[in-house]
Amino acid sequence: MKYAAIRYTSAPLEQGYTDRVLKIDLSSRRIAIEPIAPEIKKAYVGGRGYCLKFVYDGTTAATRHDSPENVLALSGGPFCGETGFVGTGKFIAGTISPLTNTFCDSNVGGHFFPLVKLSGFDAIAVTGKSENRVMVVIDADAGEISMVQAPEGDVTIRGAEGLIEQWKGDGKEANIAFVTAGIGAQHTWFGCLNSVYYDSRRLRCRSKQAGRGGTGTVMCEKGLWGILVKCNAHRSNANHPANHEKVLAAGHKLRDVIREVDPQAMRLVNQGTTSLIDMMNTNEILPVKNFQFGSSEQSQNISGKVFEREVFKQNVPDGCYPGCNLACTKGCENYVLKTGPFAGSRVGVDGPEYETAATASNLGIFEIDYMLEYSWYCDQYSVDTISAGVVMSFVYEACERGLLTEEDTGGLKLTWGDAATALEFLHAMAAGKPGLPAAAGHGVRYMKGWIADRAAARLKRSREDIRAELSLFAMETKGLEFSMYITKESLAQQGGYGFALKGPQHDEAWLIAIDQLRKELPTFEDKAEALLWFPLFRTWFNIVGLCKLPWIDVRNPKAKDTPFPAKNLPTVDYYLELVNGTFGTDKTLDDLLLESERCYMLQKLINLRQGFGTREYDTIPLRAMAPVFMHEYLSRKDYYDTYLKDAAGYSLDGSSNEQRLSLLHQYRRAQYEKLTDVVYKEKGYDQNGIPTDESLKRLGFDQPEFPDIVRAARERVNGIEQAEQERSAAH
Ligand code: SF4
Structure with missing residues (x-):
């Protein structure tokens, strides 16, 4: 069913910009294309800058995450989609966050925003709320943008190939991508937004996540199932830089450095970000048991080397967008799920990334199977692996300290290292099961009050006293859960x-x-x-x-000869060549x-x-x-x-x-x-x-x-x- 539609013509990209924003108001079902003024472009550039500007302009001090006027803004930037350079598939999702009640954004890779740009837009700003779930379709090939009935069922990662097959028509799978959020985003405040695209090397859909801050939750609150983009235009040199040769030369230089350095250093191309596990464990930085400890002997079971040898076995280039030879988007094929609503299904798992793996050590779990299962389900449910993991470890420690009992947890026996119960907790939280799981879905800050309410009466202590104790180890600031590094010694x-x-x-x-x-x-x-x-x-x-x-x-080998090697200035020079090659400037x-x-x-x-x-x-x-x-x-x-x-x-x-x-x-x-x-x-x-x-x-x-x-x-x-x-x- 089509609720609204407009005809349109794609704007050509010039020096990385189309200078247009697609505005969707779900309440009035209005679809509009508006120009982005030169002064806005000059001041805010794109990506997070545009998200900030649209959110600032569209909201007030009284706006909350679920207010109709809240803006869910998505934007790449001038280099998003530049196939001649490295790391260009990224875009930003920004909004007033349920967790922090202020602007929060998250960056995410994949093919979605490069295709949006090719379709003629530098940003998308979604406002309003729809009573029934709708999907926005940007069909650049047909020259139409529409608001249609959302797909049936719980399709986020699982079943995505079927949707892409159905939507691709005469085009290629690789030229379709979508963003969406699943049931976990409906039931928690840390719902993530999945950026889904078809990977023709692995012959399946991959998903990358805008994980932090509840952008997926806001999408669900708006009644928006997702946004689909379909565009078969050529991607090569699509950004039309002022000096294409200069951009290509800068890209070559950076790729050469990656080729020379990464195999001897972090091995991201082989291990993805799991290569950080060993490094962090050796230096007392790997979170263990709710950030109490920074290392564990058991971490040898989950090191990057183990992932390289036993999990990331398919030797395919895993760049999340063409042009990136750092290619860290590793994955695991043919994993058979053991728990939850899809137990027994054979799936491809994207990741796990370091941050996701570290949420396991933070529960005292050092099992790769747990990490794969947790990672896949978090993506499928669309919950941020970090916030979900940190709120779980906080609850575990509250149990350990006697501030919660089995009566409070609804019978869940939460003990460090118990993978089966941790997954049970995750499934219940994503499903919004009343009691502890639903409460935990509101994050660590909310849980301080929830736990204090229950513990005060039982322990005959004041609520404030218990809250103060909890605040010592509640790993949140501004309402957002800490990401996965022990900071005590830094x-x-x-x-x-x-x-x-x-x-x-x-x-x-x-x-x-x-x-x-x-x-x-x-x-x-x-x-x-x-x-x-x-x-x-x-x-x-x-x-x-x-x-x-x-x-x-x-780290560029030449950086060691510079006054502040950590800034990696020789590589920054390649970025400057990209900038000036694209805009014809001398910045x-x-x-x-x-x-x-x-x-x-x-x-x-x-x-x-x-x-x-x-x-x-x-x-x-x-x-x-x-x-x-x-x-x-x-x-x-x-x-x-x-x-x-x-x-x-x-x-x-x-x-x-x-x-x-x-x-x-x-x-x-x-x-x-x-x-x-x-x-x-x-x-x-x-x-x-x-x-x-x-x-x-x-x-x-x-x-x-x-x-x-x-x-x-x-x-x-x-x-x-x-x-x-x-x-x-x-x-
Ligand atoms: S593959 Fe990895 S390094 Fe390359 S753009 Fe994607 S996230 Fe960045």
Whole structure:
């Protein structure tokens, strides 16, 4: 059934842009194509920049994730779809998140957005709500965009080949792609958005996920089953860069570096991101038992080498989009599911990625079969593997600490290492089973209150007291669950998570490797500088539609001769050649950073407008800074005692373990606050984390609406401080 349709003509791509946005209003069933003004393009570039702009313009301080006006924005960037370069299949999904109540975005690869661009659009902005589930179809070949009845049944990954066969008509499977979200996204706040495409090498559909922040949940709340794009136009040189030869030459250089370095380094092409497991375990960074510990002897069962040898056996190039020879999108064929609604089915599993594998170690599970099963079901259900895994491990620890009982868990006996029960928990959570599973689907922040409510009466303690205990090990900040790195021994990564505008996700600042492993940020100043530079440069990847891995995970051999090797500047030069080859410009790295800074500032302003964004929202749980409980400290007592003496300068003579742990807490908290002060200054914020008037002006945010947002935030903070002073005076 067709509810609405328009005829249209594809706009040609020029220098990576079509300069058009496709706007879909599900309430009024309006489909409209609008131009993107040159000043918007100049200021926000594309990708995350466009998502921020559409979400900012379309929402207000009162908008919640399920408000009809909430915008679900999707956008690639000028380089998205450039087959002559590396890592160009990426796009961004951004919205007001159910978990954080402010802007959150997630990047995802695959063929979907390159095909959307070929079909004539730089962005898609979806608003409104439909009572019955609909699908939007962009059929560039037929010159029609329509809103039609959604497919029957629970089709996300499973059954996708059938849908593609049905939809392809005279075209090729490879020229069809869609985004969708399944039942887990309907029942949780961390529903992900699947980007599904046909892989002609593996002869099946693959899916990549915009995992973080509940973009899939918002899609479901809007009554949108998904968006399908169909376009058989030629992809080669489709972006029409100003100087195609220059772009191709830059792509060749980067591919040569990858070919030379990756086989001797991370082996992403063979192991995917599972290659990180060993590296993290060796350096006490692999989360084990809800981030209590950073390593386990059992991790040898799940190392990248084991995945390479036993799981990723098909030797096919696994780039998520043509042009990428880092090709890290590994997968496993013919896996027979053992649990859940599809038990017995033979499926192809995409991944698991490092982050997904680490959610298993974080439950004390070191079994590859569990990881495959968990990964496939999370994708099929459309739930973020990270948030789902972290909320599960939080609940496990609450059980371990006696804050939840089997009565609270509905009979689930949650013990570390029990794979069968963990999967039972996942299936129940995705199905929205009443009780613990449905509650856990709202994430860690929500669960603090849920657990405190139950434990307070039983333990005869105050709700606040229990909440405070839970907050020590509840791995969330701003409402988003931590991604999978132990940060206790990396102050830089603590800041990377704490100051990240959307919450603790490493895509804004992944500094753990250069800080803790390579020791490239030895001083406080080095860390602070990195916390300014890396978020900005990483933001740039997200605004232009590029994957960061070829830059950050493949160190150019020439980088060692540069003053700051971690920035990998010789490879950054290839990106500059891509930029200037595409636009016919002479831009410098500083120009790119300035573009990022503007987008970064808009994100900060959205956070402030929504009532967040100040210093208190940049705090991180103690578990992210230090061992919380005595058994964690004792597990690395020698290390911590040496640290307290050598790094912190304490004399430990005659002190008890309790006193040492307390010193460690004080010292680590103070270090984090000190870092916060310095980084805020570098970023152009005041000590409350609010941008100064000069910063706003420098970046062009001096129209009255922006200073008004900042003023309101200052008043809010002043009001809180005054109320606190009055409270302490009254006591
Ligand atoms: S490095 Fe991996 S995720 Fe990035 S574009 Fe290439 S295949 Fe995709």
